[in-house]
Amino acid sequence: MLEINRVSKTFNPGTVNEKTALDGLTFHLNPGDFCTVIGGNGAGKSTMLNAIAGVWPVDEGNIIIDGKNVTQLPEHKRAAYLGRVFQDPMTGTxxxxxxxxxxxxxxxxxxxxxxxxxxxxxxxxxxxxxxxxxxxxxxxxxxxxxxxxxxxxxxxxxxxxxxxxxPKLLLLDEHTAALDPKTAAKVLELTDRIVSEHKLTTLMITHNMRDAIAHGNRLVMMKDGKIILDISGEEKKKLTVEELLEKFSVASGDTLDNDRMILG
Amino acid sequence: MLAYFSSLSPLALLNSCPGGVAQGLIWGIMALGVYLTFRVLDVADLTVDGSLATGGAVCIMLVLSGWNPQLALLISFFAGLAAGLITGLLHTALGIPDILAGILTQISLYSINLNIMGKANQSVNVNKVTFLFTSNSKLLLRTIVLVAVVCAVLIALIYWFLGTEFGSAIRATGTNPNMSRAQGINTNLMKVIGLALSNGVVALSGGILSQYQGFADVNMGRGAIVIGLAAVIIGEVLGEAILGKRLNMALRLLWVVIGGIIYYIVYVFVLWLKFPADDMKLLTAIVVAIFLAVPYLKGKYFTKSYAVKYMTRPMRKKKEGQ
Known part of the structure; x- marks a missing residue:
């Protein structure tokens, strides 16, 4: 349903603020996948969603949604394929x-x-x-x-x-991060209900490890603009927070640094 | 002092009132155009100063070359549409900030208006041509009714348009462009169309104004945006004060026109008080600045925490979600 092929994006190239946010990212989603995305500060999670949504053009690579190459399409035209919910509740309405x-x-x-x-x-x-x-x-x-x-x-x-x-693809960019825990739980429950009702292909960024594990059939972890961990199926179902942290250290040779990450 | 007051003639004021209402209504039409950009699109469009004069220049020149005055007004509208289109393209296609895009079009319209008229002003011999929107004192009442009808038709059209799928997309663009693009709205196109329509309405009012005056002048639009803002703000503040929550879109548009009339009546009144005409623009700017500042200062100093800190009396609670 979604194919991201070798996509790169560098912000402020040639300046001191140069930042490679996506580095040859390749990522595929099957129809009906509900994939959660976690990662440290500046790992490129939101950048990936913005690249899919077409907020700005990417430097390299292509993005295919439901068999259609949308890499050159402006944001408002890609909207036909996408449903988006943002972190800031003010942004979406x-x-x-x-x-x-x-x-x-x-x-x-x-x-x-x-x-x-x-x-x-x-x-x-x-x-x-x-x-x-x-x-x-x-x-x-x-x-x-x-x-x-x-x-x-x-x-x-x-x-x-x-x-x-x-939508062909539902993009949720930490859509419960700005809410109080009780409301966040309610919105997540609603998300689960709507996604399963319509069998939507979904990409959900979250900073809550437990949510990332509890929701969806697939989990990916990002670091430095790449996907370093991709867990699905039975393995995902049995996953615990401790295992996930362990896997992250092995995959990245680093400990997870996200000042907003909720571990348990 | 006494000499000053005895020199003021109440009769003169009364006599200048109908003219004030007529001109206020004409400025009210322009304010409807300003409303489209300032309130709906959230852009302060300075093209207005130029496009008002363009509307006047086009109308007068066409009438001078034998056109039907009403048909000339239609062409004025399209001329304004083109002016707004240029501002919109400068802003969206070339990425120039909206205020600057408006200033660029405005300044280029000064030259264009001079070219349209061939000189700084052109007048029509009102004894030879009969205008519908004449300032002839015998026909003034008819003029007022006619301009009021134009206002009513425009309010109805704008109200209808903003309620359509297309108009909703323009309103959404002004409120939240990010959300609009996420919902598949071409925000650049909406801005261009909004700016074009707004300047079309402004140029139409410029055309009517030139018929009323019997002439067009390259400087007739100077400060028009400020007068438009004054009308919008005065109308909204009074409308909200009187109607409160019942102030829906149609009534809001009506109050914008009323704001134009009030502005002009006050203008006439201040002139009657022998206030120097040269200082009127300064006065207008001060009034607009005050009206624009009031909501900001209210939000800054009259919130609950400020009240608790600095005032002994409990203040009115801030409205939820504001």
């Missing part, structure tokens, strides 16, 4: 627009936007049902401005937006 308007924007992802009405009555009824499924009491606040909602509510809505039109 338009604060001054209503919940229904935000969902309607997402429903038209990858489609020509016409001069038809932006949100139809029929859609509103449909969204109300979807929001009721979140169990956050948002179904009664359909036309409320998203800016008035809490971070957790906004992330839940962003998740709904990302999956409203079934």
């Amino acid at each position: 338009a604060a001054t627009m209503g919940i229904d308007e935000n969902l309607a924007l997402a429903a038209r992802r990858g489609r020509l936007r016409t001069l038809k009405w932006g949100v139809t009555k029929k859609e509103q009824a449909q969204y109300k049902e979807l929001l009721a499924g979140l169990d956050l009491g948002l179904e009664d606040r359909l036309t409320s401005k998203v800016g008035l909602l809490s971070g957790g509510q906004r992330q839940a809505i962003t998740l709904l937006m990302a999956t409203l039109k079934q």
Whole structure:
């Protein structure tokens, strides 16, 4: 479903701030894979997601989503294949627009936007049902401005937006990192439910080792813009935090340094 | 002092009111254009100063060469559309910061407007041509009604447009461009279209203004952006104060036009007080600066923590999520 072939990206080339964020990265995802991504500071996790989403062009290599080479496509065109949820709850939604308007924007992802009405009555009824499924009491606040909602509510809505039109690939960039533990657990549970319901191919960055192990069928670890560890199947199911740390040291010859990493 | 007050004639003020309303409505049309960029796209577009004069110049020159004045207004609109298109392309295709892109178009329009008119100003003999939007005192009431109708039609059109799928995409671009691109919106295209439409509306108001005055001047747009901002801000502040949460998009647009009228009535009033006309732009700038600063200062000094620290009386609680 996703093929990243020898992709490199260097920021600020030729300056003192030069940073090779992706270094000949090669990575493939099978249809239906739910892969968690962990790694230290500056390992290239978010850079990989941004490269897939087309936030900027890559220096080398190509990216193929569902058999289509998207390497040259601008960000807004790749959006047709992708669902994205960001770390900052403010990033994923338009604060001054209503919940229904935000969902309607997402429903038209990858489609020509016409001069038809932006949100139809029929859609509103449909969204109300979807929001009721979140169990956050948002179904009664359909036309409320998203800016008035809490971070957790906004992330839940962003998740709904990302999956409203079934994406080929769901990209979750530490989407629970800015939430309190209870809300984070709820959003993760929702993520699991939506991913399994639609059998979505998913890439989820997390700084929580336990979450990385508990969710998905595959786990990769990144360091210096490369993937240094790739665990799946039975091995992943039986994995423990201690084993993972051990494997990391062996694979990288280093200890894991991520000041935000939650080990247990 | 007494001599000063006795020199003010209430009758003169009353007489200049209808003209003030008419001109205020015309500036209100321009404010609708400014609203599209300043509030919807979140861009302070300085092209406006140039495109207003372009609208006027195009209209007057076409009328002078025998065109129907109403058809000339349509061409004014398209001329403004082109001006906004240039600003949009400078900003999106060439990566020039939005304010600078607007300034570049504005300054180039000065030359273009001179070229359109052949000299700094051109006038139409109002005894020979009958304008719908005339300042003829006998027909002033009709002019006011006509400009009000134009405003109403524009408000309806803008309200409809912003409610469509396309308009929603433009609003989303102004609110959160990152999210918009993630939802497949071509944010650059939206900005170009928004800037073009905004300047089209501004040039239309420039055309109407030139008909009202009977002439177009290369400097007629100087400071227009500030007047537009004044109208938008005054209208929104008053609209929010009076209607509160009931201030939806359509009413907001209506209040922007009312803001234009209020601005112009105040302008007429201050002139009536014998305030030097040369200082009016300074006064306008100060008013806009104050209105722009108030929300910022309110947020900075009137939050709860500040209140607890510095005030003995409990302050009003800050609204959730603001």
